[in-house]
Amino acid sequence: xxxxxxxxxxxxxxxxxxxxxxxxxxxxxxxxxYRGRWTLPGGFVREAExxxxxxxxxxxxxxxxxxxxxxxxxxxxxxxxxxxxxxxxSATYFVVVSPEQTSPDGTFHPAKDAPALAFHHDQxxxxxxxxxxxxxxxxxxxxxFLEEPFTLSDVQAVYEALxxxxxxxxxxxxxxxxxxxxxxxxxxxxxxxxxPARLFELKERTAYLLxxxxxxxxx
Amino acid sequence: xxxxxxxxxxxxxxxxxxxxxxxxxxxxxxxxxYRGRWTLPGGFVREAExxxxxxxxxxxxxxxxxxxxxxxxxxxxxxxxxxxxxxxxSATYFVVVSPEQTSPDGTFHPAKDAPALAFHHDQxxxxxxxxxxxxxxxxxxxxxFLEEPFTLSDVQAVYEALxxxxxxxxxxxxxxxxxxxxxxxxxxxxxxxxxPARLFELKERTAYLLxxxxxxxxx
DNA sequence: CGGGTTCGTGTAGCATTCACACGAACCAAG
DNA sequence: CTTGGTTCGTGTGAATGCTACACGAACCCG
Numbered sequence: 001x002x003x004x005x006x007x008x009x010x011x012x013x014x015x016x017x018x019x020x021x022x023x024x025x026x027x028x029x030x031x032x033x034y035r036g037r038w039t040l041p042g043g044f045v046r047e048a049e050x051x052x053x054x055x056x057x058x059x060x061x062x063x064x065x066x067x068x069x070x071x072x073x074x075x076x077x078x079x080x081x082x083x084x085x086x087x088x089x090s091a092t093y094f095v096v097v098s099p100e101q102t103s104p105d106g107t108f109h110p111a112k113d114a115p116a117l118a119f120h121h122d123q124x125x126x127x128x129x130x131x132x133x134x135x136x137x138x139x140x141x142x143x144x145f146l147e148e149p150f151t152l153s154d155v156q157a158v159y160e161a162l163x164x165x166x167x168x169x170x171x172x173x174x175x176x177x178x179x180x181x182x183x184x185x186x187x188x189x190x191x192x193x194x195x196p197a198r199l200f201e202l203k204e205r206t207a208y209l210l211x212x213x214x215x216x217x218x219x
Numbered sequence: 220x221x222x223x224x225x226x227x228x229x230x231x232x233x234x235x236x237x238x239x240x241x242x243x244x245x246x247x248x249x250x251x252x253y254r255g256r257w258t259l260p261g262g263f264v265r266e267a268e269x270x271x272x273x274x275x276x277x278x279x280x281x282x283x284x285x286x287x288x289x290x291x292x293x294x295x296x297x298x299x300x301x302x303x304x305x306x307x308x309s310a311t312y313f314v315v316v317s318p319e320q321t322s323p324d325g326t327f328h329p330a331k332d333a334p335a336l337a338f339h340h341d342q343x344x345x346x347x348x349x350x351x352x353x354x355x356x357x358x359x360x361x362x363x364f365l366e367e368p369f370t371l372s373d374v375q376a377v378y379e380a381l382x383x384x385x386x387x388x389x390x391x392x393x394x395x396x397x398x399x400x401x402x403x404x405x406x407x408x409x410x411x412x413x414x415p416a417r418l419f420e421l422k423e424r425t426a427y428l429l430x431x432x433x434x435x436x437x438x
Numbered sequence: 439c440g441g442g443t444t445c446g447t448g449t450a451g452c453a454t455t456c457a458c459a460c461g462a463a464c465c466a467a468g
Numbered sequence: 469c470t471t472g473g474t475t476c477g478t479g480t481g482a483a484t485g486c487t488a489c490a491c492g493a494a495c496c497c498g
Contacts, residue, residue: 005227005264008297008308045224048306051297076295076310078227078270087267089227089308091295153445170447171487193496194444372476389478390456412465413475 006078006087010055011042011121013074013128014063014095016108017145020161022132023108024125025063026117033084034118040125041106042090055093063106070096070144075127082120092124094131096144136162140181140202149185149199152176225297225306229274230261230340232293232347233282233314235327236364239380241351242327243344244282245336252303253337259344260325261309274312282325289315289363294346301339311343313350315363355381359400359421368404368418371395 014025026038041062045054052073059065074092082088109115111129116122135141142158143150156172176182183203188196233244245257260281264273271292278284293313301307328334330348335341354360361377362369375391395401402422407415 003226004223005308006224007222008224008227045297048299050299051295051308073294075292076270078264078310080267080269089224089270091297151445168488169445170489173446175486190495192444193442193494193498195446195494197445370476387457388476389458392477394455409464411475412463412467412473414463414477416476 006089008045008051008089008091009042010045010051010058011040011090011092011124012055012059012095013040013092013125014059014065014097015111015128015132015145016097016099017158017161018099018108020157022111022161024111024114024128025106026109026114027062027106029118037118038109038115038121039118040092040121045091051091052093055091059095065095065097070141074124074131077120077124079120090120090124092127094128096132096141098145098147132162140179143181143202148201149187149189150201151189151197151199153197155182155200225308227264227270227308227310228261229264229270229277230259230309230311230343231274231278231282231314232259232311232344233278233284233316234330234347234351234364235316235318236377236380237318237327239376241330241348241380243330243333243347244325245328245333246281246325248337256337257328257334257340258337259311259340264310270310271312274310278314284314284316289360293343293350296339296343298339309339309343311346313347315351315360317364317366351381359398362400362421367420368406368408369420370408370416370418372416374401374419 012025016023016025025041027041029035029037029039041058043054043058043062045051049057052071055071055073056067059069059071060067072094074094077090077092078088080087082090111125114125117125132141136159142162143155145158146154152173155176156167156169159172160167181203182200185199185201187199189199190196231244235242235244244260246260248254248256248258260277262273262277262281264270268276271290274290274292275286278288278290279286291313293311296309296311297307299306301309330344333344336344351360355378361381362374364377365373371392374395375386375388378391379386400422401419404418404420406418408418409415
């Protein structure tokens, strides 16, 4: 029974959508070990700081994203050998940002064929991708990739990117509207010489899980 | 950036099924603080010990359960004030045991209307119950409540207990068998003056999640 | 005012889900 | 050995939900 434990870190898997492709925010390490390798953004938890708060702080400090993001705990890693410098506890968080939230110092990489990461971060990224995929099937979390207001075509594009297949337009709309998670707002979006599109917002930013026979996909 | 972090513990939510009611294993604290209050079983992680290994060790040492149980990480808690003695990281695990695995030193309590727990353990228990409920809908984890071999009526009883409602016998059997997760084994179970029941085992103990349109319930 | 492109909408066939009832197997007791 | 009581084990039809599919509407630009 120890009076203190290993150093406690938070590491973040930050997902964004750029040009219809799922991307993850990476940093390049400046120091040894793993100098020059890519890592997930992260940092140490301060004394008497709640972990989740630390995660939000790191998000703010290291990426410039504001607090209007979706964040949830992903998994906690602690195995000797994770970091050559010594034992470590790494609490990881899963973050979804919209393109509006910019000015990260890191750079976004496509989530498939991301480069090999330092430390245990490959493992973390894999877990994040897996989590995102299940969220895409059962929840409205993917809507957090969008800035409000958005069109139904925007929404469909998000789900198609995450599920990596085309979806039928009419069926998709029926389904997503049946969730009763969107509200139509005033105005239309007009772009190019096309019919303008209706605009929507999330009804409640908190209701993410679809209870009650709420399996969204498959189609 | 600290050279060490707060002490690291594991705390366990251990579920069992007794007489068709979901129960959770609790200990009574002998020392201050919270002397005499109920807690989840747990313990500190040793130096250079992987957390999951610590969880299995605690499970073994404090409850006598063998390693043939279902265990997965639940959530990691770390907020100042969780423990009056000081800061702490509590990695929690979710465990399902069958009635066969006995000789715990703690005692089982019904999961609904469990007594108020010490520390942050009420929070942990709530999270565990919630996790179990979703597992009951999407996975075969509930089968781990049973000892093998079991009858289909046993299986139905487990799901009915977890979902807290009656299920139709014929539909249930069709559905559970369609998962192709069970294998029939030799022999019958005969009990009382009744028609004997066929016996089954889990086909693979590792395949828990139902992919591919695998929503088990609702009916 | 005509062409090009995206937006927005209904239906019919098919598959899945649900509701529902009764004979079979067994043991115990008479 | 027959009867009674209880659990085991099984099929079908109706309703619901899912999927596949095509075309007019709205707009801007040239």
